[in-house]
Amino acid sequence: MSTALNERSRKILEAIIEDHIASAEPVGSRAITRRHGLGLSPATVRNVMSDLEEMGYLAAPHTSAGRIPTEKGYRFYIDSLLRIRALSPQQKERIRRYYRRRGLRADELLREAGRVLSNLSHYTGIVMAPQFTTSVFRHIEFVRLSQGRILVIFVAENGLVQNKIIESGEDLNQHDLEQMHNYLNRTYAGLSLAEVKKRLLREMSQDKAQYDRLLGRSMRLFQAALKGEESRELFIEGFSRMLEQPEFSDLERMKRLFKAFEQKSLLVEFLDKCQNSQGVQIFIGSETDYRDIEGCSLITASYSSAGGTIGTLGVIGPTRMAYSQVIPIVDYTAQLMSQLLESDLE
Amino acid sequence: MSTALNERSRKILEAIIEDHIASAEPVGSRAITRRHGLGLSPATVRNVMSDLEEMGYLAAPHTSAGRIPTEKGYRFYIDSLLRIRALSPQQKERIRRYYRRRGLRADELLREAGRVLSNLSHYTGIVMAPQFTTSVFRHIEFVRLSQGRILVIFVAENGLVQNKIIESGEDLNQHDLEQMHNYLNRTYAGLSLAEVKKRLLREMSQDKAQYDRLLGRSMRLFQAALKGEESRELFIEGFSRMLEQPEFSDLERMKRLFKAFEQKSLLVEFLDKCQNSQGVQIFIGSETDYRDIEGCSLITASYSSAGGTIGTLGVIGPTRMAYSQVIPIVDYTAQLMSQLLESDLE
DNA sequence: GTTAGCACTCCCGTGGATTGAGTGCTAATC
DNA sequence: GATTAGCACTCAATCCACGGGAGTGCTAAC
Numbered sequence: 213m214s215t216a217l218n219e220r221s222r223k224i225l226e227a228i229i230e231d232h233i234a235s236a237e238p239v240g241s242r243a244i245t246r247r248h249g250l251g252l253s254p255a256t257v258r259n260v261m262s263d264l265e266e267m268g269y270l271a272a273p274h275t276s277a278g279r280i281p282t283e284k285g286y287r288f289y290i291d292s293l294l295r296i297r298a299l300s301p302q303q304k305e306r307i308r309r310y311y312r313r314r315g316l317r318a319d320e321l322l323r324e325a326g327r328v329l330s331n332l333s334h335y336t337g338i339v340m341a342p343q344f345t346t347s348v349f350r351h352i353e354f355v356r357l358s359q360g361r362i363l364v365i366f367v368a369e370n371g372l373v374q375n376k377i378i379e380s381g382e383d384l385n386q387h388d389l390e391q392m393h394n395y396l397n398r399t400y401a402g403l404s405l406a407e408v409k410k411r412l413l414r415e416m417s418q419d420k421a422q423y424d425r426l427l428g429r430s431m432r433l434f435q436a437a438l439k440g441e442e443s444r445e446l447f448i449e450g451f452s453r454m455l456e457q458p459e460f461s462d463l464e465r466m467k468r469l470f471k472a473f474e475q476k477s478l479l480v481e482f483l484d485k486c487q488n489s490q491g492v493q494i495f496i497g498s499e500t501d502y503r504d505i506e507g508c509s510l511i512t513a514s515y516s517s518a519g520g521t522i523g524t525l526g527v528i529g530p531t532r533m534a535y536s537q538v539i540p541i542v543d544y545t546a547q548l549m550s551q552l553l554e555s556d557l558e
Numbered sequence: 559m560s561t562a563l564n565e566r567s568r569k570i571l572e573a574i575i576e577d578h579i580a581s582a583e584p585v586g587s588r589a590i591t592r593r594h595g596l597g598l599s600p601a602t603v604r605n606v607m608s609d610l611e612e613m614g615y616l617a618a619p620h621t622s623a624g625r626i627p628t629e630k631g632y633r634f635y636i637d638s639l640l641r642i643r644a645l646s647p648q649q650k651e652r653i654r655r656y657y658r659r660r661g662l663r664a665d666e667l668l669r670e671a672g673r674v675l676s677n678l679s680h681y682t683g684i685v686m687a688p689q690f691t692t693s694v695f696r697h698i699e700f701v702r703l704s705q706g707r708i709l710v711i712f713v714a715e716n717g718l719v720q721n722k723i724i725e726s727g728e729d730l731n732q733h734d735l736e737q738m739h740n741y742l743n744r745t746y747a748g749l750s751l752a753e754v755k756k757r758l759l760r761e762m763s764q765d766k767a768q769y770d771r772l773l774g775r776s777m778r779l780f781q782a783a784l785k786g787e788e789s790r791e792l793f794i795e796g797f798s799r800m801l802e803q804p805e806f807s808d809l810e811r812m813k814r815l816f817k818a819f820e821q822k823s824l825l826v827e828f829l830d831k832c833q834n835s836q837g838v839q840i841f842i843g844s845e846t847d848y849r850d851i852e853g854c855s856l857i858t859a860s861y862s863s864a865g866g867t868i869g870t871l872g873v874i875g876p877t878r879m880a881y882s883q884v885i886p887i888v889d890y891t892a893q894l895m896s897q898l899l900e901s902d903l904e
Numbered sequence: 905g906t907t908a909g910c911a912c913t914c915c916c917g918t919g920g921a922t923t924g925a926g927t928g929c930t931a932a933t934c
Numbered sequence: 935g936a937t938t939a940g941c942a943c944t945c946a947a948t949c950c951a952c953g954g955g956a957g958t959g960c961t962a963a964c
Contacts, residue, residue, distance in 0.1 A: 276914045276957045315723045355697045355713050367701050375719045377661045455813045467801045599938050622926045622945045
């Protein structure tokens, strides 16, 4: 009952977890000896399993069922047992092919990534789009919609487009608006939006007087367009895959999970917290600390552009997930998104 | 056994359907006499029910259960028994209040409509966005993304924004692009996109030679931006409401339904066919001729702008739907969308 | 330390038996 | 002739007992 696991226990734990991932059923001692023939009898395996349960890596649904891994079991499996094979060039090529279609807008690209993640993993794909404020500003455009209502269109360097309606106190005609956005484009293109905000603030207060009416108004409009909380877009694709998982044949549970997905905001918040980490992150069950998706694991990776991470994508599935297959897919997809979003720059 | 229904049969049919809508259970003869006390004994009601079954308005799941309405029964109910009360001014005001938030973009407005439809009806709300080609052209903008890749942004009179990436053979700098879209905006604003297409074609062939290089290129770019199939956006909101309906406690069925929603394209196709009809349309069960949503009914209405219908919205729920409540909500929401999308014009 | 053997536990499927809601029919009643 | 009370019948759903099977834990032998 030493707390460290010896080679044999690890082998058995691994075998149990892998069998359970494949079958979704509790795994018994005989099944292990049959399928993994470690040169041990069922009785021996039973003793080891009993120890593993004692240590919290396994649990028994009831006396005469086999064992299923606990979250601690999965955690150990992922940290110590799992070896991830990098994708072969062929596999990478196969994934890349999904994105080959030309003329895909950035948002379409991200949604497509969600679909691909779902299809390849057989779970649900999630992609959080970049926060606009972290992007590099490329272009702004004002279009007068009606008395006092102006449509603002931003374009970021990575090709993401966002639009917004602002209400300006005074009515501005389209010609003035054009002059205004021309000025803004000349002045601020190439800066990050955060920087734009800062400069805007400085310039407006510092030398306010020096600017003529038009420029002052341009800046005020820009500022109005930039302010306000910004909800990040989240693409969730392939939820129906979840319906295929036996663990969600419980309707009540399904319903909760679905509502969580429909809500999105909590998931966005969570992914936002993941965003600053490098590489693939794995959250098993309650490790997400997010009750509605109980029984699920989350594999995420962030994608980046121009140095910083800008968004997060991943796969959400039951804790009993085929981690070894999903992890490299998520990893590579994140790399790919970084490349593809970058490629709009020359 | 005459084929026409007398007053008494109609009353009983109505009572059965309304009870069934409320309870989702087969309705028995005693329940009718108890809850609707028509001054008849259960035995009499049984005789009538038997006739109604004979005529195809009711069906019995098995010998000793009550009766449930058939699609024919619902159809008769809707066509002949149901009287719809128009919404009271208070109810209308309550609905309008949902849209009072300012600065809502057209697409946000439509999605919000889906949510509101879902919340008020307790079923799933669907909103098909206007087809861009039928909109009135207000503004176009070209933004150079990279070597040969141009982002095109369209704005329609109703405030809808669409963007697209086109690949131009030659590399154009941003300054040229601006001149081009300025020209296009001056020339074509206010026309419907269909008309723009036509004029573009005519002008390009007729007096091709007369145009200078820039104008010719502008038109070619515009044309490139307009071509290609256009997938209509469809907002489906509140699917989780379906999970609450007892008829979908069958997992297999749920799954089919969900996949149908995830697919969207068939639903778009179907709604597209509804679009040219006036007023509220109701499709009961297999009347949609769309197998995946079997057991569901669809209540739709089209919203319009500048005379023509531009999109369709509605509610999808089980055939056992609270028609009398949902119909006026769908009707009024469609009217409201017409108004709200119009209000961008002065 | 490992393993064979065995008693024990518990889930699950099967097959009556029972219950209850509801029907259809018949004969009596209005 | 329409309506209704009464009654036999049907069928799904529920409960319960039972047996089989999978799996465990313990003990004693290797």
